[in-house]
Amino acid sequence: MRIRPEKDGEQAVVWKINQEAFGRAVEADLVDAIRASDRYVPELSLVAETDGELVGHVLLSYVRVEPGGLPVLQLGPLAVLPAHQGRGVGSALMRHALRASDAREEPLILIEGNPRYYGKFGFERSTRAGIDPPSGVNGEYFMARKLSAHNPAIKGQAVYSDAFLAAG
Ligand SMILES: CC(C)(COP(=O)(O)OP(=O)(O)OC[C@H]1O[C@@H](n2cnc3c(N)ncnc32)[C@H](O)[C@@H]1OP(=O)(O)O)[C@@H](O)C(=O)NCCC(=O)NCCS
Numbered sequence: 001m002r003i004r005p006e007k008d009g010e011q012a013v014v015w016k017i018n019q020e021a022f023g024r025a026v027e028a029d030l031v032d033a034i035r036a037s038d039r040y041v042p043e044l045s046l047v048a049e050t051d052g053e054l055v056g057h058v059l060l061s062y063v064r065v066e067p068g069g070l071p072v073l074q075l076g077p078l079a080v081l082p083a084h085q086g087r088g089v090g091s092a093l094m095r096h097a098l099r100a101s102d103a104r105e106e107p108l109i110l111i112e113g114n115p116r117y118y119g120k121f122g123f124e125r126s127t128r129a130g131i132d133p134p135s136g137v138n139g140e141y142f143m144a145r146k147l148s149a150h151n152p153a154i155k156g157q158a159v160y161s162d163a164f165l166a167a168g
Contacts, residue, residue: 001092002048002050003046003092004047004049005043005045006045006047006057010047011035014031014045014047014054015028016028018031018057018079020081020082026167027079030163034164037161039062039063039163041060041062045058046058046059046100055080056080056084058076058077058079060073060075061073061074062161063134063158063159064158065154066156066159072106072108073106073108074164075094075097075111078093094121095121101147105149106147107154108129108154110142111123111142112142113141115141118143122146124143124144124145125140126158130154131154132156132157142158
């Protein structure tokens with residue numbers, strides 16, 4: 001298995017991976033909305049490839065921390081095709097996402113998701129890293145992972161982009 005950035009022309013396959021993993025189009029459409037926005041980072045739309053087939057995808061894109069509007073990475077969605085789940089593809093995508101973000105000297109990564117799954121990758125409640133969840137998001141499911149370049153001066157409330165808000 002190889003983890004690499006998504007290439008031109010793979011948008012439809014990435015959409016399908018997200019749609020099949022979540023069993024609905026919401027997250028797949030969210031990926032497309034973020035891709036079309038100024039929050040998209042092409043190098044951080046990562047795919048997992050096995051035997052020439054794309055089987056997983058993860059996206060990191062920018063949200064803002066207010067006051068100040070500092071752009072901070074948020075991870076999600078993370079998706080693995082149902083037939084390939086439980087074999088380490090999701091974990092490999094997570095590890096690669098953390099390494100790539102660290103190499104860019106990003107201070108931290110935010111996630112809205114299941115603490116049971118993301119805890120093992122070093123995510124903790126975002127408030128412990130000084131970041132309040134976006135308005136309307138349950139703090140139990142909003143987490144942060146500090147990276148090597150973490151700076152405790154980065155504090156405030158995460159604010160989602162229109163693309164995230166439209167996904168509800
Ligand atoms: C969550 C997901 C990405 C994990 O990918 P994967 O390739 O199956 O994950 P891995 O094989 O690397 O890891 C499996 C581990 O994650 C756990 N796990 C899988 N899905 C989980 C979930 N939704 N919540 C908690 N734990 C979960 C498994 O129990 C297993 O734990 P273990 O390693 O301690 O045995 C994949 O199951 C998926 O696409 N699910 C549907 C979409 C989704 O819920 N995405 C995450 C929210 S953004």
